[in-house]
Amino acid sequence: MPKVTANDLVEHFNLEVLAGEDEVHRAITTSDISRPGIEMAGFFTYYPAKRLQLFGRTELSFFQQLTNDEKQERMEKLCTYDTPGIIISRGLSAPKELIESAEKTGVPIMRSDVTTTRLSSQLTNYLEAKLAKATAVHGVLVDIYGIGVLLTGASGVGKSETALDLVRRGHRLVADDSVEIRQQHGNTLVGRPPELIQHLLEIRGLGIIDVMTLFGAGAVRPFKRIALTIHLELWDENKAYDRLGIEEATMKIIDTEIPKYTIPVRPGRNLAVIVEVAAMNFRLKRMGINTAQQFSDKLTDVIEEGDREEF
The missing domain is CATH 3.40.50.300 (P-loop containing nucleotide triphosphate hydrolases)
Incomplete structure (x- = not known):
């Protein structure tokens, strides 16, 4: 079966690894990408944990409006042992709650300077080609x-x-x-x-x-x-x-x-x-x-x- 890892994304898209360096070889099994906006609002019933998660300006701006307890809770639920990786677009800063939660479960946190929409398209095309x-x-x-x-x-x-x-x-x-x-x-x-x-x-x-x-x-x-x-x-x-x-x-x-x-x-x-x-x-x-x-x-x-x- 074809296999893609977070490390492949780092090398192909020249991503910066912010956390979870030891787990960059975690396998990505689907080409679908999730933008966890509704999860930031607290709804995790249908959270697609096995998808690559993409944070843009919208998700991070909403996150800053949460209380400290909500921030910690949302990030802990977001960073599971099944999550293959989280990518932050536009070169935005990663919240400290995200870094802390990712270090606990080993989720790779990566960052790109590319805009969210363009990065999402590039990632989808790359994963579909590799996982076909x-x-x-x-x-x-x-x-x-x-x-x-x-x-x-x-x-x-x-x-x-x-x-x-x-x-x-x-x-x-x-x-x-x-x-x-x-x-x-x-x-x-x-x-x-x-x-x-x-x-x-x-x-x-x-x-x-x-x-x-x-x-x-x-x-x-x-x-x-x-x-x-x-x-x-x-x-x-x-x-x-x-x-x-x-x-x-x-x-x-x-x-x-x-x-x-x-x-x-x-x-x-x-x-x-x-x-x-x-x-x-x-x-x-x-x-x-x-x-x-x-x-x-x-x-x-x-x-x-x-x-x-x-x-």
């Missing part, structure tokens, strides 16, 4: 006309060779052999290469080549949203392949279904052109132009008109 569900898929990811196409298939079927031909045609390689995929923002799949094999492509008989060195920086991408998967398989004479394109198959990756095409491979077929056209046709469908469906509708109209003439 992830998996690894054997395949090749290529950016074709802005469409992230994941090529899958058995080893040796020609995925890398097809990707090389696509790069020569002006498209961009994201990952070869292994694609690390994260599910972000609900159902968005983002693929990227493992750091060790970034920009590399393996061609049987030739070896490993560096695509960026050979074709330039414009031939690669560090990551890409996956919109379409194309499965390459050796041609099976006994299998009936889709010839119209009306039936739409899907492939499930993590919790997301994405469209899937199955393309049979045999000598004489230009896979790079076929994959390129598949990406363009998928783009047309997203724009509302479905050629296969239009042909089917016209064919139905012709048949119905012929039936009417017979009667």
Whole structure:
């Protein structure tokens, strides 16, 4: 499972640690962030203790209006052993009651000079990316006309060779052999290469080549949203392949279904052109132009008109 700690936030956002330095490796398990305004008013019934807590000018201004006993009580309830950390924005001063309570339970108290709203957005985006569900898929990811196409298939079927031909045609390689995929923002799949094999492509008989060195920086991408998967398989004479394109198959990756095409491979077929056209046709469908469906509708109209003439 992906893991983020308060120390990761300190390093990434250059935060100042005010208290709880010994507990900065406490795990953050959710990307949700809480601004404990209602807790400052004394309502802790639904206090989300396992969330990162963010204090802004509003919360701290209200806190200063409380009595000394209320201040101590609220901070003690706020700093639990489950709380992964508390961040103060705008470079504001931390109340001494907060520091004292945090030291008792080991809650890391951090401070940033960034405004509250912007800091909240940055923290949420960072945590969602780091805590997103992830998996690894054997395949090749290529950016074709802005469409992230994941090529899958058995080893040796020609995925890398097809990707090389696509790069020569002006498209961009994201990952070869292994694609690390994260599910972000609900159902968005983002693929990227493992750091060790970034920009590399393996061609049987030739070896490993560096695509960026050979074709330039414009031939690669560090990551890409996956919109379409194309499965390459050796041609099976006994299998009936889709010839119209009306039936739409899907492939499930993590919790997301994405469209899937199955393309049979045999000598004489230009896979790079076929994959390129598949990406363009998928783009047309997203724009509302479905050629296969239009042909089917016209064919139905012709048949119905012929039936009417017979009667």
